Amino acid sequence: MDRIRIEGGRRLDGTITISGAKNAALAVMPACLLTDGPLVLTNVPRLMDIESMITLLAQHGALVEDAFAPHPNTASGTADGGATRRLTLRAATIASATAPYDIVRKMRASVLVLGPLLARHGHARVSLPGGCAIGTRPVDLHLKALEALGAEITLEGGYIDARAPAGGLRGAEIVFPTVTVGGTENALMAAVLAQGETVIENAAREPEITDLATCLTAMGAHIEGIGTNTLRIQGVTALHGAEHAILPDRIESGTYALAAAITRGRIRLQGTRADLLQAVIETLEETGVTVTPEADGFTVDARDRTLRGVDVMTKPFPGFPTDMQAQWMALMATAEGASMITENIFENRFMHVPELARMGADINIHGGSAIVRGRAHLSGAEVMATDLRASVCLVLAALAAEGETVVNRVYHLDRGYETVEAKLAACGAAIERLRA
Ligand SMILES: CC(=O)N[C@H]1[C@@H](OP(=O)(O)OP(=O)(O)OC[C@H]2O[C@@H](n3ccc(=O)[nH]c3=O)[C@H](O)[C@@H]2O)O[C@H](CO)[C@@H](O)[C@@H]1O
Numbered sequence: 001m002d003r004i005r006i007e008g009g010r011r012l013d014g015t016i017t018i019s020g021a022k023n024a025a026l027a028v029m030p031a032c033l034l035t036d037g038p039l040v041l042t043n044v045p046r047l048m049d050i051e052s053m054i055t056l057l058a059q060h061g062a063l064v065e066d067a068f069a070p071h072p073n074t075a076s077g078t079a080d081g082g083a084t085r086r087l088t089l090r091a092a093t094i095a096s097a098t099a100p101y102d103i104v105r106k107m108r109a110s111v112l113v114l115g116p117l118l119a120r121h122g123h124a125r126v127s128l129p130g131g132c133a134i135g136t137r138p139v140d141l142h143l144k145a146l147e148a149l150g151a152e153i154t155l156e157g158g159y160i161d162a163r164a165p166a167g168g169l170r171g172a173e174i175v176f177p178t179v180t181v182g183g184t185e186n187a188l189m190a191a192v193l194a195q196g197e198t199v200i201e202n203a204a205r206e207p208e209i210t211d212l213a214t215c216l217t218a219m220g221a222h223i224e225g226i227g228t229n230t231l232r233i234q235g236v237t238a239l240h241g242a243e244h245a246i247l248p249d250r251i252e253s254g255t256y257a258l259a260a261a262i263t264r265g266r267i268r269l270q271g272t273r274a275d276l277l278q279a280v281i282e283t284l285e286e287t288g289v290t291v292t293p294e295a296d297g298f299t300v301d302a303r304d305r306t307l308r309g310v311d312v313m314t315k316p317f318p319g320f321p322t323d324m325q326a327q328w329m330a331l332m333a334t335a336e337g338a339s340m341i342t343e344n345i346f347e348n349r350f351m352h353v354p355e356l357a358r359m360g361a362d363i364n365i366h367g368g369s370a371i372v373r374g375r376a377h378l379s380g381a382e383v384m385a386t387d388l389r390a391s392v393c394l395v396l397a398a399l400a401a402e403g404e405t406v407v408n409r410v411y412h413l414d415r416g417y418e419t420v421e422a423k424l425a426a427c428g429a430a431i432e433r434l435r436a
Pocket residue numbers: 023024026108109135136137138139140141142143178179180181182183208322323345346347
């Protein structure tokens with residue numbers, strides 16, 4: 001297994017190009033199963049999870065063409081990850097309705113083929129995703145939403161077996177009791193081909209949902225209320241191919257914004273949008289960092305600043321994202337004073353705390369909250385990544401720490417950060433991958 005070695009204590013200064021959003025691409029790619037026409041996606045990131053989704057869609061019958069185009073912001077198209085990937089997905093027919101355990105266990109987002117397969121093919125058999133390091137993560141709300149559209153669902157042998165009624169799915173009112181990103185995505189993809197009107201209440205409003213709804217609209221779907229918590233869908237009998245550019249990754253943007261802050265440096269983030277992460281930017285400004293919006297992104301400047309501790313509570317969009325909680329904790333471990341970080345979305349998303357403690361961080365957990373007392377210095381150590389955002393929070397802490405840190409289990413990081421070493425090294429970080 002690869003590891004990452006970082007010699008900390010260097011102030012970062014430079015420019016980073018943000019990749020396409022992993023979580024938007026993972027939602028949009030399964031939409032190819034809704035039509036026999038080609039779905040052309042640009043700005044697709046090069047990440048392990050995207051490879052897993054390609055494998056899954058190919059075994060459902062999608063033909064996949066994969067090409068790189070030069071990134072508009074880089075001459076070579078390869079510097080600091082700045083190549084935009086163009087994927088063409090065409091599922092002329094559905095070859096298999098089964099999403100097997102071997103793929104689903106590697107990537108929970110595999111469950112997003114359920115809605116499209118059911119809507120177009122009338123049948124889907126998808127391995128239950130199971131829990132993961134951050135929580136139990138049930139899919140009961142996905143299933144209830146599909147049942148509301150008329151699907152008959154049984155659970156057997158670790159698989160979800162879903163069948164549409166004769167004549168296909170029927171529009172319905174779906175009211176989510178709690179906000180679920182994946183649940184909203186599955187319900188939306190099923191509803192676009194259901195007969196009649198579907199109303200999704202308490203829908204997630206994450207930008208990735210908006211990206212999916214925009215792509216579905218380009219494919220011929222009728223969706224009102226995009227970007228709000230009520231989605232109103234008029235079902236159509238067929239969708240067609242389309243071209244869609246994946247939106248920039250707001251979590252990658254926020255992570256590198258915090259890399260500037262934690263090293264008291266300055267980074268210009270290009271190819272992204274400040275409006276995708278307003279809550280993170282506002283909280284960052286409260287610590288004393290300057291954030292300057294620009295046409296193609298924003299610059300974070302923490303040079304010569306003393307950062308103050310600021311409390312955060314994770315919430316659905318537009319609140320502070322749970323996917324930035326671990327990175328925020330690393331930053332707070334180096335800020336002046338105490339801060340309280342409350343995790344409201346996942347019940348077990350503090351696995352990074354003991355690893356940060358190994359680097360000298362002072363953090364105490366009380367139920368769903370962590371109290372962080374900032375320290376003037378963290379120190380390098382050998383640490384272990386437990387999940388995607390936990391792993392990048394250790395990278396951030398290592399950039400600020402005195403001495404050498406080795407992060408183990410880097411495969412978590414590779415799920416969500418494209419060419420992370422190259423992007424950070426371009427800003428002056430001493431970082432290298434130790435190949436297994
Ligand atoms: C691939 C992807 O896009 N992943 C993101 C997605 O995950 P994901 O779509 O899995 O997250 P959800 O929004 O569904 O989960 C929110 C909460 O609802 C619970 N829940 C969800 C579904 C369900 O059927 N029953 C249920 O109880 C979950 O356990 C969790 O406590 O949104 C999360 C919340 O922003 C992010 O952290 C993940 O990065």
